[in-house]
Structures are given as C-alpha cells and as structure tokens.
Amino acid sequence: MxxxxxxxxxxxxxxxxxxxxxxxxxxxxxxxxxxxxxxxxxxxxxxxxxxxxxxxxxxxxxxxxxxxxxxxxxxxxxxxxxxxxxxxxxxxxxxxxxxxxxxxxxxxxxxxxxxxxxxxxxxxxxxxxVPSERNFVAYVKSPKELKLSSDALMEFLTAFENAKQHLSGSLPLPVNQTQLEFDKLNDTLNLQGAGYKIGLTEASSGFLSLVPLYLVSWHLAETVKKQNASAREPMSxxxxxxxxxxxxxxxxxxxxxxxxxxxxxxxxxxxxxxxxxxxxxxxxxxxxxxxxxxxxxxxxxxxxxxxxxxxxxxxxxxxxxxxxxxxxxxxxxxxxxxxxxxxxxxxxxxxxxxxxxxxxxxxxxxxxxxxxxxxxxxxxxxxxxxxxxxxxxxxxxxxxxxxxxxxxxxxx
Missing domain, CATH: 3.40.50 (Rossmann fold)
Structure with missing residues (x-):
C-alpha cells in the first residue's frame, strides 16, 4: 500500500x-x-x-x-x-x-x-x-482556446475533451435520471431528461460541476478496464x-x-x-x-x-x-x-x-x-x-x- x-x-x-x-x-x-x-x-x-x-x-x-x-x-x-x-x-x-x-x-x-x-x-x-475549478469547462470548445497557469487544469480540460469525443450514444448520469449526449456535428453536450432536452451550458451549476467530473471519471475507468481485459503479454x-x-x-x-x-x-x-x-x-x-x-x-x-x-x-x-x-x-x-x-x-x-x-x-x-x-x-x-x-x-x-x-x- x-x-x-x-x-x-x-x-x-x-x-x-x-x-x-x-x-x-x-x-x-x-x-x-x-x-x-x-x-x-x-x-x-x-x-x-x-x-x-x-x-x-x-x-x-x-x-x-x-x-x-x-x-x-x-x-x-x-x-x-x-x-x-x-x-x-x-x-x-x-x-x-x-x-x-x-x-x-x-x-x-x-x-x-x-x-x-x-x-x-x-x-x-x-x-x-479533477480540480474544483472544473465548473467552467463546459463553456470551452477546445483547451487550446485558453492560456492557463495551471498545467493540472489544462490536462483535465484535455481529458474532458477526449472523453467527450469518445462518447457515443447516451451516458446515464447519476442524478435525476438524466442522460448525457454529445452532438458531434455542433460539438455540444446535451442533457436529456423526462420531457426536456437542453444544452449543458444552459444547465444548473450542479450539472456544470458534475458532468465534467463524471464524464472524465467514467471514460478513464472504463478505458483502463478495457485495457486490462485485453492486456497482452509484457514487452519482450x-x-x-x-x-x-x-x-x-x-x-x-x-x-x-x-x-x-x-x-x-x-x-x-x-x-x-x-x-x-x-x-x-x-x-x-x-x-x-x-x-x-x-x-x-x-x-x-x-x-x-x-x-x-x-x-x-x-x-x-x-x-x-x-x-x-x-x-x-x-x-x-x-x-x-x-x-x-x-x-x-x-x-x-x-x-x-x-x-x-x-x-x-x-x-x-x-x-x-x-x-x-x-x-x-x-x-x-x-x-x-x-x-x-x-x-x-x-x-x-x-x-x-x-x-x-x-x-x-x-x-x-
């Protein structure tokens, strides 16, 4: 340990x-x-x-x-x-x-x-x-748009962008039976709930904090799981x-x-x-x-x-x-x-x-x-x-x- x-x-x-x-x-x-x-x-x-x-x-x-x-x-x-x-x-x-x-x-x-x-x-x-300053990342189209003094925040923005691009279909969020969808054509994330669909940038502050955290965590955890499942032999x-x-x-x-x-x-x-x-x-x-x-x-x-x-x-x-x-x-x-x-x-x-x-x-x-x-x-x-x-x-x-x-x- x-x-x-x-x-x-x-x-x-x-x-x-x-x-x-x-x-x-x-x-x-x-x-x-x-x-x-x-x-x-x-x-x-x-x-x-x-x-x-x-x-x-x-x-x-x-x-x-x-x-x-x-x-x-x-x-x-x-x-x-x-x-x-x-x-x-x-x-x-x-x-x-x-x-x-x-x-x-x-x-x-x-x-x-x-x-x-x-x-x-x-x-x-x-x-x-995952930094506490994650709330604003939904408004950023690309990490390259920003000049940040925090390399850690920049890395999280890059991970968020990567997770977003790999999202296919809808991802169930652990709040309010809401689904997260990615519109690749317009490069936007949307929230789908019971009887409504809105862009993430129009959502409440809770979703603006939760979505970047959960999307990145889900993507990386699942990626590592898949790598484990298909792991080849160590390097010769x-x-x-x-x-x-x-x-x-x-x-x-x-x-x-x-x-x-x-x-x-x-x-x-x-x-x-x-x-x-x-x-x-x-x-x-x-x-x-x-x-x-x-x-x-x-x-x-x-x-x-x-x-x-x-x-x-x-x-x-x-x-x-x-x-x-x-x-x-x-x-x-x-x-x-x-x-x-x-x-x-x-x-x-x-x-x-x-x-x-x-x-x-x-x-x-x-x-x-x-x-x-x-x-x-x-x-x-x-x-x-x-x-x-x-x-x-x-x-x-x-x-x-x-x-x-x-x-x-x-x-x-």
Missing part, C-alpha cells in the same frame, strides 16, 4: 503525529478540513509523486533526472502550483516522503533522493486530478530495447522544446497498458443537493471498484459524503456476511452492490488549519467515526438554535 509523510510544507506543519507520520493511501482516501488546512496540498503531492513513480517505471525519465537540483520544485511541484510551498517561515525545512509500490521518494534538507523497490506488484496507473526484451532507444533519441534531440519532448514521450509510452485508475477529486459535492451527492459518490465508488488497483482520493467539505461512505462500508460488511434471512436486495436498494466498499479500504483524515496538523478519523467495527469536524459544525448550529430558544423563553 502506498503512503506519504509530510512536514513543513505549505499549510502543513508537523503533519500527522501518529503511525510514524505516514498517511495511508488506501483504495478510498478522504481529506476533510477547513479552507487553507492543506487538503488539496496533500492530494496534489500524492498526484505528483505517483506521476513521478509511473514515469520512472516506464522509463520516461531517469532517476538522475529527477534527483537533479530544483527538479522537484520546477517540475513536479510547479505543475500543481505548489513550488512556493517549500519555504516554511522563510527557510526551506520541508520534509516530504512517498513510498509507493515501485519506489521510495525522499525530499529532505533541499535534496531529492529515490530508492527503487521491487516492482513486481506495481500496477501502471492512469492518474487524473527486443521491444523493451526499442522502447529505450526511442526514449534516448527523444532526449538527444536538442531541437525539441520541453513541451514537445513531453508529448513525444507520452506517445511512445502509450505502448504500456495501464492497469489502474487513480482518481483524485477536489470537492465532488460542489453545488449538489445531498441526494445527488450520494448518487454521485456511489457512482465514483462503483468506478473505483472496476479494477483492484484503482484508487479514489477526495477532498471534501460535505458531512454527507462521510456519512454515505459509512453506508457503503456497512453494505460491504453485510454483503460479506453469510447470514440466513439477510435480504441482499434491500441492501442493494440502499447501497448498490457495485459501490459497496469494505471499511478496511477506507481512510479519512481531518486537517487543522490552526496548527497545520492532521489526524486520522478513528473507525469502529470497520466504520468511520461520526465524531469529525463536519458533523461537529452541524451539532454546533443545533446547540446555537437551542440557546436562541432559551433566550426567547427568558424574554417571555
């Missing part, structure tokens, strides 16, 4: 005090906390280090290339606009460590080092970072030699810009079959009614369960999502129990079988913006605890209302 350890990086100060400071990256990992507490920071670091690990395994870049001074800051961190986070109170004290299935990456005292691990269990992933030694020669020729071509070199490496590396989908999603609940949050979450969990190596990593402000995750864990527990009289159909009506996720596969971490710390939400009988900051906010509002009623009584 992959894990990450962080100290003195952006809003993260001492980080996670337990388990040696290691945050487990489980099949479903959720980060909760106030604005500026570091949820997205950690999610982006996971994305960056997983990409580096994949690039090392494929041979896109060498260990020496990554270990070159400033490569972490100028390449991995700048991609997610985290390059300024290495400074902590005016000095560089950041300590970052990632341990994956294929390598261990350590950044300490301004130096990056990489240690290769046994790669036999490594599953080459398709990694997608001759094929691997030809691949490495192609990489060397790309690096030796001094006329290529960095962008052109990356594009050429991506095309060459496409020969490797991806066997896992890492879906990193910021705020999946954006602009959605609680029932819609539930249906979207169950759909993302179902996509996550398509392959054993898939992982779903989310940041959220929604107490509902944590509660719905608890339902998914309880449903998995019931599905695994051999109990006479257990009504599996009723369990399925509450949580679809495809979305059920064992509690051991879940990890929820709570971030504190006041002191830059992280704590792991405890679990009871495999279910996430409801004693977390999001539920505490709801309790606080109920207590405040009780106080107002008491004041009212005193005034009578």
């Amino acid at each position: 992959s894990k990450i350890r962080i100290k003195h990086f952006g809003p993260i100060q001492e980080g996670f005090p337990d388990e040696g400071g290691w945050l487990d990256i489980k099949k479903v990992t959720v980060f909760i906390g106030n604005q500026g507490s570091g949820k997205s920071t950690v999610a982006k670091l996971i994305s960056a280090f997983m990409w580096a690990e994949k690039s090392l395994v494929r041979g896109d870049y060498t260990q020496e290339w990554f270990e070159k001074k400033s490569r972490l800051k100028d390449q991995l961190l700048r991609y997610h606009r985290l390059d300024s986070y290495l400074k902590y109170n005016g000095s560089e004290r950041s300590a970052l460590e990632y341990e994956g299935e294929a390598c261990r990456i350590l950044y300490q005292n301004g130096t990056l080092s990489i240690e290769e691990l046994d790669r036999r269990s490594y599953q080459l992933p398709q990694i997608m970072y 030694s001759d094929e691997l030699l030809r691949f490495k020669k192609g990489v060397e020729e790309i690096w030796a071509n001094a006329s290529l810009t960095e962008e052109q070199r990356q594009a050429a490496l991506t095309v060459l590396s496409a020969r490797f079959t991806k066997t896992a989908f890492i879906n990193i999603v910021e705020e999946p609940e954006q602009n959605l009614f609680p029932d819609s949050q539930q249906q979207l979450l169950y759909s993302l969990l179902a996509l996550n369960n398509l392959n054993s190596g898939n992982k779903l990593i989310m940041t959220t402000h929604s107490p509902y999502l944590i509660n719905f995750l608890t339902l998914a864990a309880k449903a998995a527990d019931l599905n695994n129990q051999n109990m006479s009289g257990l009504d599996g159909a009723k369990v399925h009506q509450i949580v679809p079988h495809a979305a059920a996720t064992p509690g051991d596969d879940l990890a929820v971490y709570q971030f504190d913006e006041q002191n830059g710390s992280i704590r792991k939400l405890p679990s009871y009988n495999g279910l996430p605890s409801d004693a977390h900051e999001l539920n505490a906010s709801l309790d606080k509002s109920n207590e405040s209302f009780a106080e107002l009623l008491e004041i009212q009584q005193q005034g009578l």
Whole structure:
C-alpha cells in the first residue's frame, strides 16, 4: 500500500503525529478540513509523486533526472502550483516522503533522493486530478482556446475533451435520471431528461460541476478496464530495447522544446497498458443537493471498484459524503456476511452492490488549519467515526438554535 509523510510544507506543519507520520493511501482516501488546512496540498503531492513513480517505471525519465537540483520544485511541484510551498517561515525545512509500490521518494534538507523497490506488484496507473475549478469547462470548445497557469487544469480540460469525443450514444448520469449526449456535428453536450432536452451550458451549476467530473471519471475507468481485459503479454526484451532507444533519441534531440519532448514521450509510452485508475477529486459535492451527492459518490465508488488497483482520493467539505461512505462500508460488511434471512436486495436498494466498499479500504483524515496538523478519523467495527469536524459544525448550529430558544423563553 502506498503512503506519504509530510512536514513543513505549505499549510502543513508537523503533519500527522501518529503511525510514524505516514498517511495511508488506501483504495478510498478522504481529506476533510477547513479552507487553507492543506487538503488539496496533500492530494496534489500524492498526484505528483505517483506521476513521478509511473514515469520512472516506464522509463520516461531517469532517476538522475529527477534527483537533479530544483527538479522537484520546477517540475513536479510547479505543475500543481505548489513550488512556493517549500519555504516554511522563510527557510526551506520541508520534509516530504512517498513510498509507493515501485519506489521510495525522499525530499529532505533541499535534496531529492529515490530508492527503487521491487516492482513486481506495481500496477501502471492512469492518474487524473479533477480540480474544483472544473465548473467552467463546459463553456470551452477546445483547451487550446485558453492560456492557463495551471498545467493540472489544462490536462483535465484535455481529458474532458477526449472523453467527450469518445462518447457515443447516451451516458446515464447519476442524478435525476438524466442522460448525457454529445452532438458531434455542433460539438455540444446535451442533457436529456423526462420531457426536456437542453444544452449543458444552459444547465444548473450542479450539472456544470458534475458532468465534467463524471464524464472524465467514467471514460478513464472504463478505458483502463478495457485495457486490462485485453492486456497482452509484457514487452519482450527486443521491444523493451526499442522502447529505450526511442526514449534516448527523444532526449538527444536538442531541437525539441520541453513541451514537445513531453508529448513525444507520452506517445511512445502509450505502448504500456495501464492497469489502474487513480482518481483524485477536489470537492465532488460542489453545488449538489445531498441526494445527488450520494448518487454521485456511489457512482465514483462503483468506478473505483472496476479494477483492484484503482484508487479514489477526495477532498471534501460535505458531512454527507462521510456519512454515505459509512453506508457503503456497512453494505460491504453485510454483503460479506453469510447470514440466513439477510435480504441482499434491500441492501442493494440502499447501497448498490457495485459501490459497496469494505471499511478496511477506507481512510479519512481531518486537517487543522490552526496548527497545520492532521489526524486520522478513528473507525469502529470497520466504520468511520461520526465524531469529525463536519458533523461537529452541524451539532454546533443545533446547540446555537437551542440557546436562541432559551433566550426567547427568558424574554417571555
């Protein structure tokens, strides 16, 4: 299982005090906390280090290339606009460590080092970072129209465009029994509901947030599933030699810009079959009614369960999502129990079988913006605890209302 350890990086100060400071990256990992507490920071670091690990395994870049001074800051961190986070109170004290299935990456005292691990269990992933700024992508005809400072957002726009072009027929959305259709002639996405059909750009803010997230997630998860089903044998030694020669020729071509070199490496590396989908999603609940949050979450969990190596990593402000995750864990527990009289159909009506996720596969971490710390939400009988900051906010509002009623009584 992959894990990450962080100290003195952006809003993260001492980080996670337990388990040696290691945050487990489980099949479903959720980060909760106030604005500026570091949820997205950690999610982006996971994305960056997983990409580096994949690039090392494929041979896109060498260990020496990554270990070159400033490569972490100028390449991995700048991609997610985290390059300024290495400074902590005016000095560089950041300590970052990632341990994956294929390598261990350590950044300490301004130096990056990489240690290769046994790669036999490594599953080459398709990694997608779904940013919170996704709401406007429905209005963009082509990513080339925009000049964005965020490479991650640009990549998501490209993935959205690609998913749109591969959409044939209609795609059922997990909200309001709505279908998504793509009109290739007019290059528009349309929503088809009961008795209506409208363009996505005319839809509510909830659909503008949901459709890019779900379409890209569905397309990539299904693509990886198909690649797994039709996976051929690993590269032969001759094929691997030809691949490495192609990489060397790309690096030796001094006329290529960095962008052109990356594009050429991506095309060459496409020969490797991806066997896992890492879906990193910021705020999946954006602009959605609680029932819609539930249906979207169950759909993302179902996509996550398509392959054993898939992982779903989310940041959220929604107490509902944590509660719905608890339902998914309880449903998995019931599905695994051999109990006479257990009504599996009723369990399925509450949580679809495809979305059920064992509690051991879940990890929820709570971030504190006041002191830059992280704590792991405890679990009871495999279910996430409801004693977390999001539920505490709801309790606080109920207590405040009780106080107002008491004041009212005193005034009578």
